[in-house]
Amino acid sequence: MSLEAFSDEVLLALVGRGEESALQQLFRRYAGAFLGLARRMGLDSASQEDVVQEAFSKVWQNARAFDPRRASARAWLLAIAHHTAVDHIRRLEARPKPLEAEEEAEAFDLPGAGLDEEGHLNRIRLKQALAQLSEEEREVIEVLFYQGYAHQEAALKLGVPLGTLKTRARRALARLKGVLREA
Structure with a gap:
């Protein structure tokens, strides 16, 4: 089977x-x-x-x-x-x-990486959704999720208090989720 x-x-x-x-x-x-x-x-x-x-x-x-x-x-x-x-x-x-x-364009389209059509479309949707976020929100998403910094390290890198970074991250993820659901 x-x-x-x-x-x-x-x-x-x-x-x-x-x-x-x-x-x-x-x-x-x-x-x-x-x-x-x-x-x-x-x-x-x-x-x-x-x-x-x-x-x-x-x-x-x-x-x-x-x-x-x-x-x-x-x-x-x-x-x-x-x-x-x-x-x-x-x-x-x-x-x-x-x-x-x-x-950045290459990161969303990896030729030969075994991506199917759905995976490619998901990457396009994600790229479009990220473009709808504010610069501040995109920056938090990139530092935490794409660059792999821990929250405390990201707060230091961005020069903001830890609580502020966590609030921005929650807000950015909520907005991203909402934008992706609309699509």
Whole structure:
């Protein structure tokens, strides 16, 4: 039986029961997105591959903890990849490089990274939604989620109190969620 037709949520349930073929299917669907995320956070090629491998290892170990009532499978998987990349950056004691304007377009469109049409459309929607945020909100999103800084480090980098940064982050994420729902 082919697993291609199964939803991500079903595949995660199967992974939670030890089905390696379900993990392989999730890998085919998400490896490109995980690589792109690690790339966007400034990691080199070898580190990007390490992040993908480590993230899927965490998916294998923690699939039973997935609760579809709390988040979509895609959000859960990408959160694991994001946290893994942040941990990797911290272990290397490296700071991710900020994106240059010409690199930004590449970060949303990674040729050969295994992206499907839906993934490409999601990246376009995200880019359009980010463009609707204020400069202050975009800056907070970039520093926290794309550059991988912890809240306290981000507050220092942006020169704002920690509470202010957290408020801006909540507001930015709420606005981003609203803009994406409208689309």
